[in-house]
Amino acid sequence: MADSKILLAHGSGGRLTHGLIKEVLLKNFRNPVLAELSDSAYIGFKEPLAFTTDSFVVSPLFFPGGDIGKLSVCGTVNDLLMQGARPEYISLGLIVEEGLDLRILERITRSIALAAKNEGVCVATGDLKVVEKGAADKIFINTSGIGRIIKNTRLSAENIACGDRIILTAPIARHGLAVLAKRNELDLGFNIKSDCAGLTSCLVPLLNKVRGIKFMRDPTRGGVATTLNEAAESARIGIEVWEERIPLTSRVRAACELLGLDPLYIANEGCALIVVKEKETARALALLKKYKLSRFARIIGKIVKGHKGEVVLNTAIGTRRIVDMLSGEALPRIC
Amino acid sequence: MADSKILLAHGSGGRLTHGLIKEVLLKNFRNPVLAELSDSAYIGFKEPLAFTTDSFVVSPLFFPGGDIGKLSVCGTVNDLLMQGARPEYISLGLIVEEGLDLRILERITRSIALAAKNEGVCVATGDLKVVEKGAADKIFINTSGIGRIIKNTRLSAENIACGDRIILTAPIARHGLAVLAKRNELDLGFNIKSDCAGLTSCLVPLLNKVRGIKFMRDPTRGGVATTLNEAAESARIGIEVWEERIPLTSRVRAACELLGLDPLYIANEGCALIVVKEKETARALALLKKYKLSRFARIIGKIVKGHKGEVVLNTAIGTRRIVDMLSGEALPRIC
Numbered sequence: 001m002a003d004s005k006i007l008l009a010h011g012s013g014g015r016l017t018h019g020l021i022k023e024v025l026l027k028n029f030r031n032p033v034l035a036e037l038s039d040s041a042y043i044g045f046k047e048p049l050a051f052t053t054d055s056f057v058v059s060p061l062f063f064p065g066g067d068i069g070k071l072s073v074c075g076t077v078n079d080l081l082m083q084g085a086r087p088e089y090i091s092l093g094l095i096v097e098e099g100l101d102l103r104i105l106e107r108i109t110r111s112i113a114l115a116a117k118n119e120g121v122c123v124a125t126g127d128l129k130v131v132e133k134g135a136a137d138k139i140f141i142n143t144s145g146i147g148r149i150i151k152n153t154r155l156s157a158e159n160i161a162c163g164d165r166i167i168l169t170a171p172i173a174r175h176g177l178a179v180l181a182k183r184n185e186l187d188l189g190f191n192i193k194s195d196c197a198g199l200t201s202c203l204v205p206l207l208n209k210v211r212g213i214k215f216m217r218d219p220t221r222g223g224v225a226t227t228l229n230e231a232a233e234s235a236r237i238g239i240e241v242w243e244e245r246i247p248l249t250s251r252v253r254a255a256c257e258l259l260g261l262d263p264l265y266i267a268n269e270g271c272a273l274i275v276v277k278e279k280e281t282a283r284a285l286a287l288l289k290k291y292k293l294s295r296f297a298r299i300i301g302k303i304v305k306g307h308k309g310e311v312v313l314n315t316a317i318g319t320r321r322i323v324d325m326l327s328g329e330a331l332p333r334i335c
Numbered sequence: 336m337a338d339s340k341i342l343l344a345h346g347s348g349g350r351l352t353h354g355l356i357k358e359v360l361l362k363n364f365r366n367p368v369l370a371e372l373s374d375s376a377y378i379g380f381k382e383p384l385a386f387t388t389d390s391f392v393v394s395p396l397f398f399p400g401g402d403i404g405k406l407s408v409c410g411t412v413n414d415l416l417m418q419g420a421r422p423e424y425i426s427l428g429l430i431v432e433e434g435l436d437l438r439i440l441e442r443i444t445r446s447i448a449l450a451a452k453n454e455g456v457c458v459a460t461g462d463l464k465v466v467e468k469g470a471a472d473k474i475f476i477n478t479s480g481i482g483r484i485i486k487n488t489r490l491s492a493e494n495i496a497c498g499d500r501i502i503l504t505a506p507i508a509r510h511g512l513a514v515l516a517k518r519n520e521l522d523l524g525f526n527i528k529s530d531c532a533g534l535t536s537c538l539v540p541l542l543n544k545v546r547g548i549k550f551m552r553d554p555t556r557g558g559v560a561t562t563l564n565e566a567a568e569s570a571r572i573g574i575e576v577w578e579e580r581i582p583l584t585s586r587v588r589a590a591c592e593l594l595g596l597d598p599l600y601i602a603n604e605g606c607a608l609i610v611v612k613e614k615e616t617a618r619a620l621a622l623l624k625k626y627k628l629s630r631f632a633r634i635i636g637k638i639v640k641g642h643k644g645e646v647v648l649n650t651a652i653g654t655r656r657i658v659d660m661l662s663g664e665a666l667p668r669i670c
Contacts, residue, residue, distance in 0.1 A: 004437050005433075005435065005436055006431050006432070006433055006434060006435040006437060006440065006465055007433060007465070008433045008465055008466075008467055009465075010463070010465045011431070011463065011464050011465025017463065020463065021461075021463060024437065024440055024441050024444055028444045028445055028447070028448035041424070041426075041459035041460040043423075043459060043481070045380065045381075045382050045384070045483070046380075046382040047380050047381040047382065049380070049481075051424055051426060051459050051460055052426070052460050053426035053427065053428045053460050053462050053477065053479055054428065054462045055429070055430050055462055055464045055477060056464075057464045057466050057470075057471075059470075089376070089378060089386055091376075091386060091388035091479050092388065093388045093389065093390040093428070093477045093479070094390070095390050095430075095475055096341050096345070096346070097341070098340075098341055098342060098343045099340050100340065100341040101340055101341075102339050102340060102341060102359065105341065109359055109363045110363055112363070113363035124376035124378060124386050125376040125386055125387050125388050125479075126388065127388050127390055127477075128345070128346065128352065128355065128356060129346050129390045129391075129392045129475075129668075130341055130342070130343055130344075130345045130346025130667070131346070131472065131667070131668060132343055132667060132668070134469070135392075135394075135471070135472040135668075136470070136471050137466065137470040137471065140430055140464075140471070140475065142388065142390060142428045142462075142477035142479075144426050144460075144477075144479030146378070146384075146386060146481065148380070332465070332466070332467060333464075333466060333470075335464075
């Protein structure tokens with residue numbers, strides 16, 4: 001790897017990202033907190049905390065259903081939730097290009113404030129850097145977050161066992177398609193709105209009320225396929241998924257057919273994949289269906305004994321195929 | 336402000352930065368944690384924590400005495416220390432430009448790991464984004480940090496009182512000059528090394544052993560003059576400083592004369608300004624002198640009754656003048 005260059009695909013969230021993180025970054029930072037490669041760290045202070053960071057470089061800045069500001073809050077809030085934590089504090093690091101219209105900065109800031117209010121998090125600290133025209137593309141936002149681990153919760157891929165069910169909380173592929181359509185000014189004949197949302201309202205009650213929640217991930221870059229592969233690899237278990245059960249809106253289905261894209265690889269920003277103990281699945285599903293953001297939750301698959309580390313898809317036409325991680329870059333700067 | 340544009344000077348750390356943060360950003364995020372405009376937040380979990388964030392956009396990436404990696408760790412570590420916290424965990428958010436040589440990323444990563452080790456902090460979580468060529472300048476790094484507030488420490492500008500002394504821990508203006516000289520390939524006839532350093536080794540013992548430490552700040556962007564003005568404003572007190580007592584290396588003095596720059600406005604990355612109760616000053620100074628990074632610590636001024644909110648400099652030639660905050664941008668992308 002030593003004499004190669006960074007490719008856009010290194011930022012895809014798929015195979016190349018994993019390789020780069022493992023080969024260049026992680027080897028320098030071995031420590032117990034980082035050991036489990038989740039988006040958020042578990043910190044055992046007197047009170048256990050989750051700690052996460054995410055940079056947002058989405059282009060365009062505004063898209064149907066959201067903007068870089070809302071996204072930067074919801075993305076970090078969701079990463080904390082995935083760790084089993086109630087989001088509490090976020091930081092805000094802005095890198096702004098010289099010449100940016102102040103009204104854009106104001107609009108983004110208001111969007112951040114609104115999202116933070118909705119999710120019940122406090123913007124605790126911030127930083128602003130300005131770089132000369134051409135040295136950045138308008139604005140990049142980093143948010144880091146601290147959350148309090150919810151009592152009796154310790155989510156980890158290691159908990160996953162054969163027979164566990166996999167719940168998906170909402171129809172997929174909306175974020176990626178919304179950004180793609182807006183960026184390229186595609187006229188699909190209809191509008192697709194990003195699912196961009198923080199999941200505090202449905203996931204905190206779930207974690208508080210349902211036992212047997214073992215593992216959660218939000219299928220962002222790389223989509224559902226990549227996230228399921230990560231889970232299968234890190235838990236060394238097999239995953240089986242039914243294509244027909246994966247919730248898709250008719251618009252997303254039409255857009256994917258039109259553009260030749262596989263919705264399983266398209267980014268989401270308001271969905272969660274939840275691995276739950278079989279006998280708690282009905283309770284979890286019933287609870288999720290009560291909340292707006294997870295009202296279309298469905299069981300899409302289960303953990304199986306065979307094909308360790310792999311994700312098998314039972315297709316709508318009755319065949320079976322292995323679904324791999326995203327390789328290469330489908331849609332850069334999606335978040 | 337509504338129809339103006341972002342200027343480079345908005346990132347200077349001086350008046351314009353303050354204005355932008357207050358008028359555009361802070362008004363959207365009123366909360367008790369953010370109320371005190373320090374670089375780091377105080378969080379009262381069961382155990383009190385400090386939380387901070389900083390983005391690094393320094394150009395060039397490598398300069399005498401440091402690089403963007405070392406800087407990104409030391410800057411955040413120092414922000415936590417200024418809050419009276421022992422730095423514990425940092426996050427790492429990388430925004431990388433497509434085409435960056437992987438060896439550069441590896442070199443920076445090693446530098447981050449070494450600095451983290453030296454400061455005793457754990458890189459707990461991270462994120463990597465890649466943007467297309469031209470959408471960022473090589474690499475930007477955000478680090479956020481969590482620290483544990485040191486027992487019996489609650490540093491705040493509100494503690495500052497008349498008679499308190501101001502200690503400066505090291506010779507100033509080295510970081511800004513090192514970056515400036517390297518960026519512009521200035522041949523000064525001598526090398527100036529950045530003071531880039533984390534101050535854990537000297538400030539944790541200080542906070543543990545000396546009572547009467549009231550307030551600390553690291554004079555980064557905007558330099559000593561801007562930081563003292565911030566303290567005077569937020570504590571609503573007057574500050575008096577003796578120019579002759581401000582530690583300067585002969586090289587920095589020569590470079591400033593040559594370039595017509597005032598060292599009081601030049602960025603530092605390894606110094607602290609410490610406000611200490613008068614009768615504890617000798618103990619604080621004796622302790623600081625034992626550690627390498629603060630061996631040249633000196634009392635440079637004191638808190639006075641008059642001219643509230645202002646910083647008065649007693650010059651070397653016997654005159655007195657008010658020293659204002661930096662206005663405009665002296666050296667962009669210094670950190």
